[in-house]
Amino acid sequence: MEGQRYPEHLVFGLDIGTRSLVGTVGYKENERNFKVVAQCMKEHETRAMLDGQIHDIPKVAESIEYIKNTLEKQIGKKLTDVCIAAAGRVLKTITVKADFEFQSETVITEEHIHSLDLLGVEKAYDVIREETKEDNTNYYCVGYSAVRYYLNNYIITNLEGHKAGNMGVELLATFLPDEVIDSLYVAVEKAGLQVASLTLEPIAAINIAIPEKFRLLNIALVDVGAGTSDISITKDGSIIAYGMIPFAGDEITETIAQKYLVEFNTAEKVKAACLKKKAITYKDIMGISHKIQPEEVLQGVEDTVDKITKGIADRIIELNGDKSVSAVFVVGGGGKIPSFVKLLAHHLGLSEDRVALRGAEVLNEIEILQPGIKKDPLLVTPIGICLNFYNQRNNFITVTVNNERVKLYDNSKLTIVDAALCVGFPNEKLFPRRGKPINFTLDGSKRFVRGELGEAAVIKLNGEIASINSSISQNDKIEIKESTIGADAVYEIRQLSEYKSTIEFIFNGKKIICPKFVMVNNELVSEFYSISDGDEINILNYYTLEQVLEFMDVEYNGQIEVNHVAAPLTEKVYENFTIDCKIGSGMVFSTSSLNTDNENDLYNQNYDNEDNEEDIIKNPEPKEALEENQNSIPNVSAREKKEIEILINDTAVKLSGKDSYIFVDILDFYFFDTKVAQGNSLILKVNGESAEFTTEINDGDITELYWD
The missing domain is CATH 3.10.20 (Ubiquitin-like (UB roll))
Known part of the structure; x- marks a missing residue:
């Protein structure tokens, strides 16, 4: 094969079986034909695998590396990627129905169908997680098949190109435990390869052995390997079930080993010689030579073959709804024992011509370029693994x-x-x-x-x-x-948008500025108090008349007026209220007779009474001013310095306490959880335009904040 020219991309498929490994390299010439350019088979030197599960990873990795190196020499190219398949050991199958509703009638594309299939796979994952949550085992989907599609709730063969309001799929997904998959990946990587695609062995086999044109019939495919017999069933144009039993060719080999007192590898050679119908010479473990005829060996394993075929037949009937199928195709080396198909037909209640060993007849569209390679049932699964690469739907x-x-x-x-x-x-x-x-x-x-x-x-x-x-x-x-955590919130009373540090009154025609009182958990605090979690805060937006007079620390007598109306000492005095009263010897100061132009000295005002005495208005401590009357002061909200009103996700929100606002300020007034991602990206918009957290926000703006 030296000097042969191949396409740039060749597919390397590897069937890692219980008894042997088969590597195949080839390429797809067109939609139907596949050309095999190189092939290599190697038997395990030890029982490194049992029932389709790798037990000795280093040994299997050595065998994979041997296959890789041999094929590289044959094709003159380095191989880096490989397609593999997992046996159906401890296989779980889940059937689900998934639907998708379009916003309006839409022409369905291949991408739509792919997305629908993935909806089904995700739904199947949810089901198997629920079913297996008690055993703490992770399962991976190694393949899926669409049993049937629905167009506007009616069954249809192919959705592509149809116009629909909704589409649906009934999907069969297959799962294996992670330890089965992990061991395959590790062994492949130890051999210097990367997994390009992964499928299930019965999926690989059925794509070759039962073309779609045959799937309208109720047919079973049995892939009889060394450790497992994998089963798949078709009906009404779809694959409706997958299954397996952990009995296959190795059980026959073990029977020979026990009957003729030989070790496993010798028994395997005896079994292979039987298929050639030649007399067999061997040595038992005592070193004694023997010669036997193939008929004697086949008669000796009849009971074992009967047990295996009975197990396969029972599993087929179970998967097919408690009834037999119309026909069975058998592939794989384990099914080549002459009595195998006869006994399987008997247990299924079928005539012998309805159960057949498939080989060359299912490989008509496969061209093998390597000389000396005969089309055989052993090649069905390895070539199916290669073809799965072009599908890629079952990939990890x-x-x-x-x-x-x-x-x-x-x-x-x-x-x-x-x-x-x-x-x-x-x-x-x-x-x-x-x-x-x-x-x-x-x-x-x-x-x-x-x-x-x-x-x-x-x-x-x-x-x-x-x-x-x-x-x-x-x-x-x-x-x-990982992201970092920001500083804990720190906030003082004076930072509250509602808080105004002073309150103003007009006392005898002069503006008086008094400190505003704040109570936290029923105790007076200053504007520099740092708010704690759980605090109950009340901003007091008025004084009583008595508190104003105590604050001014002046002597008064006679009638006192609030807003020109006589008032008791318990009268509430709000912002910009006027107070008129007599001070000292009793002269009344009218608000209309005093000069109010000079308001710069707010805390020290001079008043001349008839005795020409000087009274100083002082600023006592808030606690002294409210010591006796604090319980009588109700909660009244302060006027805000500045506020704007916007729409955020169609909700009216007021922002206050700042001279200007940016988008991130909204989060102080509107709750939106950014901790839990509910989409791939966070969308910010102001008046329909994309925005950032630093975008300026103005009164009347329409803003949006949501996950896409």
């Missing part, structure tokens, strides 16, 4: 997150956040986290102040800075340094 990718290897089902839309969540990286640690908030009540209304935002997670993809929405692919290396 492997990436590394913070040095932890993780497999992801490839829906062609995977991002860093998918990988992070798969390894259990907390979603909130991807986004900036706020420090502890302060929750309190202000004049009976609940309020809170957010903590400071920390820094977002630092994410690197293959050494380069990336975002959580960056796309990922096979073998990517992801590093995530």
Whole structure:
């Protein structure tokens, strides 16, 4: 084959069986024909695999590396990627129905169908997680088949090109435990290869052995390997079930080993010689030579073959709704024992011509370019594995997150956040986290102040800075340094938008500025008090008349007027109220007879009475002014310095306490949880235009904040 020219891309398929490994390299010439350019088979030197499960990873890796090196020499090219299949050991199947409703009638494309299938796969994942939550085993979807599609609730063969308001799929998904998949991946990687696609062995086999044109019939395919017999069933144009039993060719070999007292490898050679119908010479473990005829060996394993075929027949009937199928195709080396198809037909209640060993007849569209390779049932699964590469629907990718290897089902839309969540990286640690908030009540209304935002997670993809929405692919290396927590909220009374540090009255024609009182948990505090979580705050927006007079520390007598009306000492005096009273010897100072132009000296005003005495208005401590009357002061909200009103997600919200506002200020007045991502990206808009957290916000603006 030296000097042969091949296409740039060759597909390497590897069937890692219980007894042997078969490697196939080829390419698809067109939609139907596949050309095999090289093939290599190697038997395990030890029982490194049992019942389709790898037990000795290093030994299997050595065999894979041998296959790889041999094929590379044959084709003159280096092989880096390989397509593999898993046996149906401990296989679980889930059937689900998924639907998708279009907003308006839409022409369905291939992308729509793919998305619908993935909806079904995700639904199947939900079902199996619920079913297996008690045993703490992770399961991976290794393949799925659409049993039937629905167009506007009617069954249809192919959705593509049809116009529909809704579409649906009934989907059969197959799952295997992670330990089965992990061992395959590790062995392949130890051999210097990367997994390009993964499928299930019965899926690979059925794509070759039962073409779609035959699937209208109720047919079973049995792939008899060494450790497992994998089963798939078709009906009404679809694959309706997958299953397996853990009995196959090795049981026959073990029977020969026990009957003729030979070790396993010798028994395997005896079994292979029987198929050639030649006399067999062997030595038992005592060193004694023997010669036997094939008929004697076949008669000796009849009971074992009967047990295996009975198990397969029972499983087929169970998967097919407690009834037999119309016909059975058998592939794989284990089914080549002459009595196998006869006994299977008997247990299924079928005539012998309805059960057939499939080989060359199902490989008509396969051209083998390598000389000396005969079309055989053994080749069905390896070639099916290669063909699965072109489908790619049943593919996994492997990436590394913070040095932890993780497999992801490839829906062609995977991002860093998918990988992070798969390894259990907390979603909130991807986004900036706020420090502890302060929750309190202000004049009976609940309020809170957010903590400071920390820094977002630092994410690197293959050494380069990336975002959580960056796309990922096979073998990517992801590093995530979790986000930081910002400082806890710190807020003082004077920062409250409702708080005004002073309150003004007109006393005998002069403006008087008094400190505003604030009570926290029924105790007076200053404007510099740092609010604590759970505080109950009341801003007192008036004085009593008695408190004003105590604050001024003046002697008074006679009638006192508030807003020109006689008032008792308990009268409430609000902002800009006027007070008129007699001071000292009794002269009344009228608000109309005093000069009010000079208001610069607000705390020290001079008053001339008829005795020409000088009285000084003083600023006593708030506690002294309210010591006797604090319980009689109700809660009255202060006027705000400045506020604007906007719409946020169609909700009217008032922003107050600042001279100007930016988008992030909205979060102090409107609750929106940024800790839990409910989409791929956070959308900010102001008046229909994209915005940032620093975009200026003005009165009447229409804003939007939501996850896409």
